[in-house]
Amino acid sequence: MIALDALGPGGAYRTRNRLPVTDVAGTPLAELSLVPLLYILRTMPALRRARPLPVDARRSALADAGELFARGEVDGMTVADYRHTVSRMSGTPMPVVRAAVDQIAQFAAGAHDRGLQSARPVGAGQDWRDQRTRQGAAVWIRRGEVFAVHAAGNHPAVHSGWLEALAAGYRVAVRPSRREPLTPYRLVSALRACGFGDDQVVLLPTGHDTADDILRRADLGMVYGGQDVIDKYADVPSVLPNGPGRSKILITADSDWRDHVDLLVDSVSAQGGTACVNTTAVFVEGDPAPVAAAIAERLATIPGLPPEDEKAVLPVYPVATAKGIESYLLARTSGATAHLGGDGVVEELGSGGAVLRPAVFELADPHAAQARIELGFPCVWVAPWTRAAGIAPLRDTLVLTAVTTDESLLDDLLAEPSIRNLYIGDHPTYWMAPGVPHDGYLGEFLMRSKGVIRD
Known part of the structure; x- marks a missing residue:
């Protein structure tokens, strides 16, 4: 049995309330720790208190984490064991898992330069130190400090998306899917091993009764689900819903x-x-x-x-x-x-x-x-x-x-x-590439422009 602990600001946390995770045949594969509301109430302020890593450190840590996730051993599990387990757990065909692992590594390496920066307005600088601010210019800043994700379990590659929030300096809380929590567990563990602190990115498995508490205590959030999820969050400006593509x-x-x-x-x-x-x-x-x-x-x-x-x-x-x-x-x-x-x-x-x-x-x-x-x-x-x-x-x-x-x-x-x-023309609907928007740029949701002038 694989122990999929919560990963909080104090490190791994194994709860008494654990959910069995089975493979497609019903054979138990893992136990997922479900955190109570009190743990969420302590974790989200800890993320808010943490200072983001410097830009260059974030860029380097993301690239290293993507490589570790896709090629190395994380928490004692090789990538071959990970691919096999996640395929049995989710029912996702092995070739799809292989491609998704490579995609996550690719997007991690380009999360800042090819992902986030593709959305930055050409007239905006990244920092108040930009020389253009001496005459007055826009500076691109975060709309908040803490970003929450209600992740999906239908495809491992959905976890490539929220990496841009880390690249932007957000501290990120991920609530994994019960169907396939192994991918976010491995990815968060890899990010922590490569330079992101325990108070920079956390994994918060929860029951349905406390899931929304993570979103409510974040500045911005992203959720995945069916049409019911789209309808639920349609009028919540701080939440970006991702539903059926049709x-x-x-x-x-x-x-x-x-x-x-x-x-x-x-x-x-x-x-x-x-x-x-x-x-x-x-x-x-x-x-x-x-x-x-x-x-x-x-x-x-x-x-x-x-x-x-x-x-x-x-x-x-x-x-x-x-x-x-x-x-x-x-x-x-x-x-x-x-x-x-x-x-x-x-x-x-x-x-x-x-x-x-x-x-x-x-x-x-x-x-x-x-x-x-x-x-x-x-x-x-x-x-x-x-x-x-x-x-x-x-x-x-x-x-x-x-x-x-x-x-x-x-x-x-x-x-x-x-x-x-x-x-x-002759381009499949599943084509995607770093730097090309998927459902708009995530950076359009994460960031805004602020006017700055300095001496």
Whole structure:
């Protein structure tokens, strides 16, 4: 059993209230210490009292921690053991875990220069000592001192995001997901081993009854979850909610969809279909049936394998969870034509757990409600699109890949505020890179400009 202790300002803390964490077959893997409210009430002021590390020290410590996280031994666990354990714990395919580990290291190394600084206004300096302040200039400063994160457990790479807050000098409190707390435990431990003090970054596993107390006692926070989470925090300006991506692909009549089947299949199935940047709806100007059939033909060949297998592609869940997702899906397919998954998507494994196999459904109407359904496996809705429908069906989208040569349409898509990222041409919806905004720059939320003039 792996002991996943809370990591507070006084070091590791093992509580009497511990939550068993199992693998996808139900086998216990770890015990997660759940901290009480009193511990939170003591920890958050300690973060506020701490002084941030100097900029150069933060930059160096982040890069070193990313390398240690991805290559070294942390708290007695090698990276090979970590990858295997987190794959069994979360059901995330091993190749996805490997890529996520490398991504976290890459983002840690670039959190300050390529991440945070990409958001800084060109007219703002980083410090009052900037020579421009002698004539009067803006200086980019933090909006607060303490940043809290309610982390997700669907993909290890979600933990690359909050590293920018550390780069900015915030002291950070991370509440891990109960589904997969090992990644944030390892990352916080690596950060502490590489120069961040125990009062700079903490891990606070909690019950649901005390989770919001962490957010309330921070200056700013970031949360992950479903639409219910988005709705809960929509009117809370100090909290940045991250919810369903509902990422989409549009192919207009001036492009031959047959040239882009690889793009469609890859965007749906990469990363196990678990990420907010995976494609959940494809809109076609023309007949959607052959497009749906082509996607289904390719996705049907993906094998069902245990998550730790080096050739695994599909996510694995506990059997009861997988069947619950299947029931939810099948209850919402009325009026849709099944090309794949119409009889069910659960494939039980002999080693325990169940693979969620891909699903492809054809819709008759671009405005059909099903096109907004996002599930944690490769599930895609293929719908017709017309010029009369316009951009309305494409709204509320984290990433839209538009395969079109219509520049007027592209202008409209770029101007639409609810389409947060626009990829033009043959670019998968899951593409990301340091320095390129994901859902805007996090720095836009963390920082603000202050006018400064000095002698």
